[in-house]
Amino acid sequence: MKANSKSSKVNRAWLNDHVNDPYVKLARLDGYRARAAYKLKEIDETLHLIKPGQLVLDLGSAPGAWSQYLRRRMSSKAPAGGLGRLSGSIISMDILSMEPVDGVVFLQGDFRQAETLARLTDALQGRRADVVLSDMAPNLSGVAAADAAAVEALVEMAIDFAQAHLAPHGVLVAKVFHGAAYEHLAERFTAVFDQVKRLKPKASRDRSTETFLIGRGCRACSTP
Numbered sequence: 345m346k347a348n349s350k351s352s353k354v355n356r357a358w359l360n361d362h363v364n365d366p367y368v369k370l371a372r373l374d375g376y377r378a379r380a381a382y383k384l385k386e387i388d389e390t391l392h393l394i395k396p397g398q399l400v401l402d403l404g405s406a407p408g409a410w411s412q413y414l415r416r417r418m419s420s421k422a423p424a425g426g427l428g429r430l431s432g433s434i435i436s437m438d439i440l441s442m443e444p445v446d447g448v449v450f451l452q453g454d455f456r457q458a459e460t461l462a463r464l465t466d467a468l469q470g471r472r473a474d475v476v477l478s479d480m481a482p483n484l485s486g487v488a489a490a491d492a493a494a495v496e497a498l499v500e501m502a503i504d505f506a507q508a509h510l511a512p513h514g515v516l517v518a519k520v521f522h523g524a525a526y527e528h529l530a531e532r533f534t535a536v537f538d539q540v541k542r543l544k545p546k547a548s549r550d551r552s553t554e555t556f557l558i559g560r561g562c563r564a565c566s567t568p
Contacts (some may be wrong), residue, residue, distance in 0.1 A: 345385070345472075351476075352418060354478065355404045357428055363554040365379065365549075367379035367382050367547045370382065371409070372530070375412075376409045376412055376413070377396045377407045377408050377409045377412060377443075378407055378408075378409035379409070379547060380409045380410060380479060380547070381409040381410065381412060381545075381558070382545065382547035383408050383515075383545040383547045383548060384409075384413050384477070384479075385413055385547075386543075386545040386547060387517060387543055387545060387556060387558065388413075388417065388548060389558075390543065391541060391543075391558060393455065393475055393515050393517070393558070394414060394418065394429075395418070395432075395474075396417075396418045396419070396420075396431035396432055396477060397431050397432045398418065398432045398433075398473075398474035398475060399432060399433045399435075399471050399472070399473045399474050399475075400418070400432065400433070400434050400435070400474065400475045400476075400477065401435050401436075401437070401473045401475070401476045401477065401509060402414065402434065402435070402436040402448075402474060402476060402477045402479075402480045403437050403438075403478040403479070403480055403502060404437075404438055404478060404479045404480030404481070404544075405436035405437060405438045405442055405450070405479070406438040406440040406441065406442040406446050407442060407443070408436070408442050408443060408448075408547055409436060410436075411436045411442075411445045411448045411450075412445055413447070413462040413530065414434045415427065415434060415445055415446060415447055415448055415465060416434045418430055418431055418432045418434065419431065419447075423441065423517070427446060427447075430447040433449070433471075434447065434448045434449065435448075435449045435450075435451065435467050435468070436448050436449070436450045436451070437450070437451045437453070437455055437460070437464070438450075438452060438508065439452070439453065439454050440452070443453075445568075446449070448466050449469065451463050451464060455505060456501070456564070464509075464543075468509070471475070471493060472509060472510060472511040472514070472565070473509050473510050473511065473514055473515055474511060474513070474515070475514060475516075475517070476500070476502070476505065476506045476509065476510055476514065476515070476516045476517070477516075477517045478498075478502035478505075478516070478517065478519060478521065479519050480498045480501075480502065480518075481495070481498065481505065481519055481521075481554075482494035482495060482497075482498060489524070491521075491523070492524040492525045493520075493521065493525070495521050495523065495525060496525035496528070496529060499518050499520055499525075499529050499557075500529075500532070502516065502518045503518070503532055503533070505534060505567070506536075506562060507536065507558075507562065507564045507565055510562045510565045512561070512562055512563075512565050513557065513562075513564050514560075514561075514565060515558065516533075516536075516557075516560050516562070517556055517560045518556075518557050518559075519554055519555075519556055520534075520554070520555060520556070520557055521553045521554050521555075522553040522555065523553065529557065531549065532559060533557050533559045535564075536559060536562060536563060536564045537559030537560060537561055537562055537563065538560060538561030538562075538563060539559070539560040539561055540557065540558065540559050541557075541558040541560075542555055542556070542558075542561075543555065543556050543558060544556070
């Protein structure tokens with residue numbers, strides 16, 4: 345009973361924080377599916393990463409807030425606040441399902457599997473991405489060592505994916521968590537990219553250990 349009571353208190357506290365979160369309220373007003381859109385927005389506005397005409401790959405895209413931001417950012421202005429014509433290409437991927445975003449190609453599946461990679465190859469049509477975004481995160485267990493290993497594995501996957509699909513001038517944005525693997529992952533970024541930035545957007549909750557590593561200029565990415 346004590347454990348259930350504690351869990352109930354935690355759930356109520358999270359729900360209260362969520363309902364009163366200014367970014368949750370803003371997401372509803374702006375029509376975003378999740379508050380995470382504002383994390384990417386701040387990263388983009390700080391570092392000027394996303395531009396019309398680019399090819400952008402969005403990994404771990406569900407429920408689609410980052411894809412929504414990309415669609416708006418890479419579009420011409422339309423009257424009455426509607427979406428303009430998309431300039432460039434957005435390909436989103438997740439093992440989970442995602443409601444369609446106008447103009448975005450969504451591939452459901454695990455990009456480590458041959459069938460999913462074959463569909464990605466068809467969608468790329470020989471092109472390499474200007475930007476790879478990874479908002480992938482594991483289901484955290486609360487066991488520090490296990491969670492650190494899971495986070496590290498996903499970020500390593502994102503780096504490997506970027507090396508295979510980024511253009512040499514390209515950018516990788518990956519979500520990481522401070523912990524035992526953090527400095528190792530930062531060193532991996534430094535080994536792969538010419539420039540590396542670390543940024544925790546204001547939309548990341550204060551108590552969250554998440555931050556984002558941004559690598560620009562992929563030394564390990566060669567033109568096919």
